[in-house]
Amino acid sequence: MSAQPTDAALVAAARSGSDNAFSRLVDRHQQAVRSFLRRVCGHEADADDLAQETFLAAWTSLRTLDKPERVRSWLFGIAWRRAQGMARSMSRTRRRETDWQGERPEHDQPGTELNIAMQQALVQLPSDQRAAVALCLAGDWSHADAAQILEMPLGTVKSHVLRGRARLAEILGVRDDET
Amino acid sequence: MTRPDPLKAFFEAGDAPAIDPAFRAATMQRIAQRRLQLGLARAALAGLTVFVSLLLLRPIAVSLALSLSASLGEAALALAATGLVAFAGYYLATHTVKWPRWVQRLL
Numbered sequence: 042m043s044a045q046p047t048d049a050a051l052v053a054a055a056r057s058g059s060d061n062a063f064s065r066l067v068d069r070h071q072q073a074v075r076s077f078l079r080r081v082c083g084h085e086a087d088a089d090d091l092a093q094e095t096f097l098a099a100w101t102s103l104r105t106l107d108k109p110e111r112v113r114s115w116l117f118g119i120a121w122r123r124a125q126g127m128a129r130s131m132s133r134t135r136r137r138e139t140d141w142q143g144e145r146p147e148h149d150q151p152g153t154e155l156n157i158a159m160q161q162a163l164v165q166l167p168s169d170q171r172a173a174v175a176l177c178l179a180g181d182w183s184h185a186d187a188a189q190i191l192e193m194p195l196g197t198v199k200s201h202v203l204r205g206r207a208r209l210a211e212i213l214g215v216r217d218d219e220t
Numbered sequence: 221m222t223r224p225d226p227l228k229a230f231f232e233a234g235d236a237p238a239i240d241p242a243f244r245a246a247t248m249q250r251i252a253q254r255r256l257q258l259g260l261a262r263a264a265l266a267g268l269t270v271f272v273s274l275l276l277l278r279p280i281a282v283s284l285a286l287s288l289s290a291s292l293g294e295a296a297l298a299l300a301a302t303g304l305v306a307f308a309g310y311y312l313a314t315h316t317v318k319w320p321r322w323v324q325r326l327l
Contacts, residue, residue, distance in 0.1 A: 060251070068244055072237065072240075075243070089243065093246060097254060153233045155233035156234040159231065160234065178227060209230075
């Protein structure tokens with residue numbers, strides 16, 4: 042049984058020009074990045090397109106990554122900045138490369154009731170609050186890590202998570218003792 | 221014992237798939253396209269360098285050719301020198317010059 046290479050090892054190999062190493066990084070982090078962007082954007086096709094742009098930007102600027110072992114939080118930072126940029130330019134021409142989505146596995150097709158309910162609830166939150174909730178409640182990031190990714194003060198993130206959680210529980214009709 | 225988070229099931233329902241070869245393939249295709257664009261940009265830069273070098277050397281080459289008009293061999297020598305300088309410019313642009321990071325990003 043061979044040990045899985047670390048993120049740092051894959052980043053080093055990708056920096057040397059290995060496409061295989063970079064595609065393994067994509068495999069390893071795509072679920073987390075796409076799930077985060079789906080919650081932040083509220084639209085799966087836009088989110089997946091942004092996720093591809095995130096990995097493309099990461100590939101282009103891989104040499105600027107200071108701490109290769111923290112590649113995931115670096116990717117999330119890129120993804121968040123891209124999502125903010127997209128939100129600011131919603132009026133731009135929407136051009137998506139969606140052909141590949143016909144090849145998606147069936148279980149990834151949008152539509153479970155829980156997912157729809159959550160998406161409808163999330164879009165009612167302000168974008169900063171949504172991002173903090175997506176990271177800390179759905180993604181299991183610490184408040185400190187989320188603050189770094191979102192470039193917000195720690196107290197602001199904690200406040201966003203607390204208020205976002207209470208609001209989601211209220212919208213979804215879930216009894217939540219933590220709020 | 222901690223109780224399960226009531227919001228967790230809602231979040232998990234919206235997760236992207238853990239393995240998605242189509243997403244990986246589409247991403248790597250975009251990267252291949254970007255690499256091609258970068259290669260074309262570098263080739264264009266090298267071509268521009270050669271063109272500018274030839275343009276700058278043209279008066280010298282012409283005057284050399286005129287002053288040595290009688291000697292075809294010397295004109296050929298001047299042309300060869302021009303070519304050599306152009307090649308050197310091309311080599312500098314593509315192999316030895318370490319462009320600043322912001323220029324590399326543009327390329």
